[in-house]
Amino acid sequence: MKKFPEGFLWGSATSAHQVEGNTLNDWTQWEKDNAKRLAKEASAKWEKWQQEKFPEMFTVENYISGRATDHYNLFEKDFDLAREGGHNAHRFSLEWSRIEPEEGKFNQEAIEHYRKVLIALRERGMEPFVTLWHWTSPVWIGEMGAWGNHETGKYFLRYAEKVFAEYKDLVRFWMPFNEPGTEVSYGYLFGKQPPAIKNKKLADAAFNNLMQTQKDVYGLAKSISEDFQVGCSHFMFHIRPYNNLPWNILAAKIMDYFADYRFFKTFRNFSDFFGVQYYQPFWVNLKLGGRFWGLFENKQKSGWCNDLGWEIFPEGLYHVLKKAAKNGKPIYITENGLADSEDKDRERFLKEHLQILHDAILEGIDVRGYFHWSLLDNFEFVDMRGFWPRFGLIEIDYKTLERKPRKSFYAYRDIIKNNGVE
Numbered sequence: 001m002k003k004f005p006e007g008f009l010w011g012s013a014t015s016a017h018q019v020e021g022n023t024l025n026d027w028t029q030w031e032k033d034n035a036k037r038l039a040k041e042a043s044a045k046w047e048k049w050q051q052e053k054f055p056e057m058f059t060v061e062n063y064i065s066g067r068a069t070d071h072y073n074l075f076e077k078d079f080d081l082a083r084e085g086g087h088n089a090h091r092f093s094l095e096w097s098r099i100e101p102e103e104g105k106f107n108q109e110a111i112e113h114y115r116k117v118l119i120a121l122r123e124r125g126m127e128p129f130v131t132l133w134h135w136t137s138p139v140w141i142g143e144m145g146a147w148g149n150h151e152t153g154k155y156f157l158r159y160a161e162k163v164f165a166e167y168k169d170l171v172r173f174w175m176p177f178n179e180p181g182t183e184v185s186y187g188y189l190f191g192k193q194p195p196a197i198k199n200k201k202l203a204d205a206a207f208n209n210l211m212q213t214q215k216d217v218y219g220l221a222k223s224i225s226e227d228f229q230v231g232c233s234h235f236m237f238h239i240r241p242y243n244n245l246p247w248n249i250l251a252a253k254i255m256d257y258f259a260d261y262r263f264f265k266t267f268r269n270f271s272d273f274f275g276v277q278y279y280q281p282f283w284v285n286l287k288l289g290g291r292f293w294g295l296f297e298n299k300q301k302s303g304w305c306n307d308l309g310w311e312i313f314p315e316g317l318y319h320v321l322k323k324a325a326k327n328g329k330p331i332y333i334t335e336n337g338l339a340d341s342e343d344k345d346r347e348r349f350l351k352e353h354l355q356i357l358h359d360a361i362l363e364g365i366d367v368r369g370y371f372h373w374s375l376l377d378n379f380e381f382v383d384m385r386g387f388w389p390r391f392g393l394i395e396i397d398y399k400t401l402e403r404k405p406r407k408s409f410y411a412y413r414d415i416i417k418n419n420g421v422e
Contacts, residue, residue, distance in 0.1 A: 002358040003420040009127060009369030010416040011089035012082065012393060013335055014071065015134035015178065016098075018378040021067035025097035026142030027135075027381065028065070030194045035063035038384055047309060053341075054307070054388040062386035065379045069396050072113075077403065079120050081394055082375060085409055086416035089127040091334055091371045092117070093134035093178065096141075100159055103140050111166055118170040129334070129371070130171050131233065132160055132217075134178040135193075135381070146195050147206035148188065153213035160217050164224045172229055175275055175334070176217040179235045180210040181263065182382065192383050211266055218270040232267045233275035233334050236260060236324070237282035238316025245286075252284040260320075264327045273368075274324050275334030278317050280310040307339040308389055314352040318360050325365040333357065337373035339380075339389035346393075346408035354421040372412065376403070 017023050042057040056062050071078055082090060098110035121128045133156070137146055146152060160176065186193045188203035214232060221228040239256050241248035264274070304312045317336070324331055336353055340346045350372065361367050377392035387398060393409040396402070415421050 001418060001420045001422055002355060003418075004358060005361065005368075006419075007368075008419060009089040009332070009371075010412075010419075011087040011091060011126065011129075011369070011371045012085075012375035013091035013129075013371040013373050014375050014378065015093045015131065016095035017065060017068075017093075017134065017136045018374075018381060019069045019071035019376055020095060021065070021070045021072055023065065023095055023097060023136065024101070024139065025095070025136040026139055026146065026194050029139075030196065031064045031384075034196075034384070035060045038063045038386070050307065050309065056388050057386065062388060063384060065381070067401075068379050069376050069398075070401055071376065074401070074403075075117055076120050078376060078394070079124050079126070081403060081405060081409075082126065083124040085393065085405070085413045087126055088416075089129060089369060089371065090121055090375070091129035091131065091175075093131035094163060095136065096133060096156075096159055097136060097138040099163070100138055102138075103155070104158075106162055111162075115167065115170070118167060122170065127173065128171050129173040129175065129332070130167070131175045131178050132156075132163060133176065135183050142195065146187075147183070147209050148195070148197075148199075148202040150205070150209055153209050153216065156213055157216055157220060161220060161224075164221060164228070168225050168228075172227060173273075174221060174228055174230050175233050176214050176230070177210060178233045179277060180207070180214070181259070182235050184210070186383060193381065214267060215270045229272040230270075231273040231275050231332070231334075232263075232271045233277060234260070234263055234324075235277045235279075235335075236320040237280065238278070238313060238319050239282050239284060242283045242285040247286045248284055251286045255282075255284055256323075260323060264324065268327050268329070271329055273330040273332055274327065275332050276320060276324050277335035277373075278320050278333070279336065279338070281313045281316045304345070306345065307341055308385070310338070312338060312345070312349060314349075314356045317353050317356045321357070321360045321365050321367065325360075329366075331365065331367045332369040332371065333367065334371050335373040336370070337391050339391055341388075341390040343395075343406040343408050346406065347411040350408065350412055350415065351421050354415065358421065 039058050039060050100106055118128055184203050184207045188206050191198040218230050221230045239252050241252040338349050374391045376394050377390045377396040380389045395404045395406055
């Protein structure tokens with residue numbers, strides 16, 4: 001048995017728009033406007049085996065979040081299940097559009113709702129990790145250009161100040177942003193999610209605005225309470241050169257700088273901890289003609305992949321942790337999981353990643369907690385995949401909203417009970 005340090009935090013994660021249901025933000029209308037197109041494009045986007053296994057990807061409803069899992073109303077039921085699973089921590093996000101639906105007008109009903117959520121977690125012995133922004137913004141923020149507009153940072157600080165003041169007695173761990181780099185890439189470079197534009201100049205502006213606002217929120221939080229622990233959430237690939245060709249090795253180093261080194265350097269003095277989010281490796285292949293692109297070679301490498309076709313490579317977690325640890329901050333694994341509708345690989349996935357995590361801790365890497373993605377099946381809105389990818393420890397019947405813990409839920413419970421993995 002590989003034992004974890006005493007006081008290690010075990011939990012899972014969700015985000016508001018993906019599970020709460022009936023949100024009204026800058027994504028809501030975009031989903032409705034694009035659902036038909038996304039359903040039509042599925043045949044060109046996904047492999048034949050995926051299309052046969054998940055025919056719902058061809059339905060318009062798959063791409064509209066709607067009531068999602070109705071976690072907004074059923075959060076106590078879901079937290080009861082998390083407690084049954086032994087979780088002693090939980091990461092979730094506040095929905096800015098509920099708290100400030102109109103510019104400068106805070107909704108006290110929504111504020112009280114999230115107070116009940118926090119109290120429910122505390123009553124069940126779970127430490128809240130609260131994300132202030134998990135990609136969705138109020139409609140009025142979207143209309144003013146979202147993070148492409150420098151003024152957005154000012155409004156976000158006002159929202160953060162309100163939230164910090166309201167919940168300072170209930171929350172210690174705060175994460176202003178979830179994966180800001182992912183939002184910039186998909187929203188401003190690739191145009192695959194709101195604001196759905198392809199503009200390098202605006203992408204640079206959005207990135208700089210998010211980076212500066214993270215710094216400003218850190219200072220604000222510390223001015224309110226020195227006890228606040230403020231962290232950065234960062235998506236990390238294990239970046240690897242394809243076939244170890246010399247030009248691919250060089251290209252991987254360049255990508256590593258822009259994807260990771262620059263991020264950690266920016267926030268080293270503006271974070272109390274780093275949240276690492278790891279799912280898969282990224283194979284870098286420099287093509288003839290000078291065009292640089294990433295290549296996922298799942299079947300040609302490990303031969304183990306999830307329902308999205310992502311290669312499962314537990315060893316990569318070790319390498320990204322070593323990279324993050326160079327910055328001298330405590331680390332929490334704030335996301336790590338897989339799409340596995342049949343739940344045939346999740347238990348193995350958990351055990352192998354946690355074995356790697358344990359080895360990293362033995363080497364002196366300061367990892368203090370692990371949050372599996374996700375507690376529930378949910379609306380996967382990265383690249384607008386919708387409901388068909390199943391990441392939950394708990395299966396959701398989207399017609400009846402019935403919750404059913406998967407076999408892996410109980411395997412994770414045993415790991416938590418033992419505070420260790422075989």
